[in-house]
Amino acid sequence: MKNENRFLTTHVGSLPRPGDLIEIMFAREDGVPIDRVAVAERIELAVDGSVARQVKAGIDVVNDGEWPKPSYATYIKDRLNGFGGTGNAFAFQDIEDYPRTKARVFADPGRKHRKTPACNSAISVKDVEAPIEDARRLRVAAKKHAAAGLFMSAASPGVTGYFFRNDFYPTTRVIFCARRSAATRIRGDRKRRNHVQIDCPDLAMGRHSQYAV
Secondary structure: OOOOOOOOOOOOOOOOOOHHHHHHHHHHHOOOOOOHHHHHHHHHHHHHHHHHHHHHOOOOEEOOOOOOOOOOOOOHHHHEEEEEEEEOOOOOHHHOOOHHHHHHHHOOHHHHHOOOEEEEEEEEEOOOHHHHHHHHHHHHHHHHOOOOEEEEEEEOHHHHHHHOOEOOOOOOHHHHHHHHHHHHHHHHHHHOOOEEEEEOOHHHHHHHHHOOO
């Protein structure tokens, strides 16, 4: 996106959610029955408010804060088939020598509710409508608040492999299958003229957590 007068501002993608929206996401992750219509209305209102605040703060290229999702990565299980295995156990090698830090990290309430089932069958697209609805909701809010541009985020194949253990494919193939499924979503977004940000902190995350020495 070009502007001849100045650099356009944007941000990393995932923004802190309102407290009530966090509770909604926790309930949805835990399988608690929820009013889908009421949740959709709350998310619509939340995204509108998020975009309004971004524009007010001086952000040019806005997004939905990833507020319709439980997190920037774990929503994968809801939109792709193949993730029905047991949960993943995370290791953080870089904090093993710091028990107080480790206790704070693992006390995060989001860890209790976050679901990361292993890949235990073939990966394919399960919910193609969800990203379409994400795009529609964001476009409405961006237009209403006169944002200069907008973007959507998608978890990279690498970060998908980090959060969701592979119990089905040969070690490397799961990356390519996840990439192919992610590309389906990206193409859908591009047809609607949205910019796509690929969230891929997996190289750094893997180094400091799983492979630190």
